[in-house]
């Protein structure tokens with residue numbers, strides 16, 4: 001099966017459109033103010049306004065209030081929610097929307113525990129653990145910690161054109177998620193890097 005691609009941390013409309021034109025299955029919008037990739041709901045509405053159908057628009061939240069998630073949902077046509085903080089399963093499930101739970105991998109047990117705890121998640125997204133940094137670290141983690149789970153697995157954390165083929169070969173994820181690896185500078189994506197990344201995934 002083809003490996004899906006999500007390009008996360010999009011802050012400009014032209015980057016969203018180029019990602020989709022290049023074959024990305026999903027784009028991610030970061031609704032977490034301390035991030036250099038943060039967007040407001042109003043910006044996100046503009047970024048996504050002209051996107052074609054059948055592309056998933058994923059809204060990323062880190063320990064946001066339920067009210068903030070609801071307000072964002074009112075303004076942005078999100079297909080999926082991504083929770084990248086310490087949210088409980090109960091919190092994630094209250095919006096009656098499909099959701100992805102991010103797991104910051106320190107040990108293999110983190111994955112098996114999250115698989116059970118977030119039994120209603122559409123997928124688990126595995127990211128690198130770095131103390132005090134919720135995500136977008138640009139760091140890989142030890143993929144040998146990954147074991148089979150009961151739901152689709154999205155591999156993230158430090159993926160680039162140089163390592164994504166090896167990652168797919170070793171992990172066989174449902175999808176890969178990239179942010180820093182396709183940027184020219186924080187928050188600004190590079191068309192050349194997106195094209196090269198998509199080529200590597202297609203050939204993997």
Ligand SMILES: O=C(O)c1ccccc1NCC(=O)[C@H](O)[C@H](O)COP(=O)(O)O
Pocket residue numbers: 008009028030032035036037060062084127134135136137138139156157158159177178179180181
């Ligand atoms: O991108 C951020 O700044 C960010 C901040 C807080 C939580 C998550 C964040 N990003 C998540 C992602 O973009 C990716 O899903 C993932 O962390 C991989 O990022 P990267 O290692 O840069 O490819």
